[in-house]
Amino acid sequence: MAISSVGTKVFMSKVEHTDIETPPAVGQLVDFGCELTDTSITGGTTGEIDVTPLCSNERRFIAGLIDSGTAAFTVFYDGKEDSAYLTAVAAYEDRKNRYFKVELADGSSIEFIGYLNQWSLPLGIEQAVTADMGIRISGKIQHTPVAAVGG
Numbered sequence: 001m002a003i004s005s006v007g008t009k010v011f012m013s014k015v016e017h018t019d020i021e022t023p024p025a026v027g028q029l030v031d032f033g034c035e036l037t038d039t040s041i042t043g044g045t046t047g048e049i050d051v052t053p054l055c056s057n058e059r060r061f062i063a064g065l066i067d068s069g070t071a072a073f074t075v076f077y078d079g080k081e082d083s084a085y086l087t088a089v090a091a092y093e094d095r096k097n098r099y100f101k102v103e104l105a106d107g108s109s110i111e112f113i114g115y116l117n118q119w120s121l122p123l124g125i126e127q128a129v130t131a132d133m134g135i136r137i138s139g140k141i142q143h144t145p146v147a148a149v150g151g
Contacts (some may be wrong), residue, residue, distance in 0.1 A: 013099040020139060031073055041102070042072075043068070053080065067136055074130050074132050088116060098114065099112075100114060112138075115132055119132060128138050
């Protein structure tokens with residue numbers, strides 16, 4: 001069944017965080033809340049290892065390491081000192097891994113560790129000022145399904 005993206009929340013740790021199994025305390029998270037306009041997670045790829053012997057007429061492969069990919073989000077520009085935008089820019093500048101959590105409207109969530117590796121500030125006529133942020137995911141993406149009712 002499909003769910004709406006309305007009500008989706010995105011959080012990022014305020015300081016470096018490298019352990020997906022131990023999420024930071026709520027007070028250590030930035031809630032992008034109503035400053036967020038768009039988010040996406042682009043799954044990565046699985047590497048491949050060539051195991052073709054010289055006597056073979058066909059190439060043979062086994063799966064290699066998983067590359068978890070990238071994520072991106074767009075926020076409204078806000079120059080206030082405590083804004084989500086400036087917190088994200090500071091994370092980009094210090095180049096440290098952060099904890100990210102995407103909570104969907106149905107209660108499921110996606111968590112990962114990554115660092116901000118790009119940002120842009122596109123400006124246009126009759127448009128709100130927004131900032132695009134890119135994240136390089138490091139390690140496993142953790143998917144948490146909706147808790148079973150009654151169980």
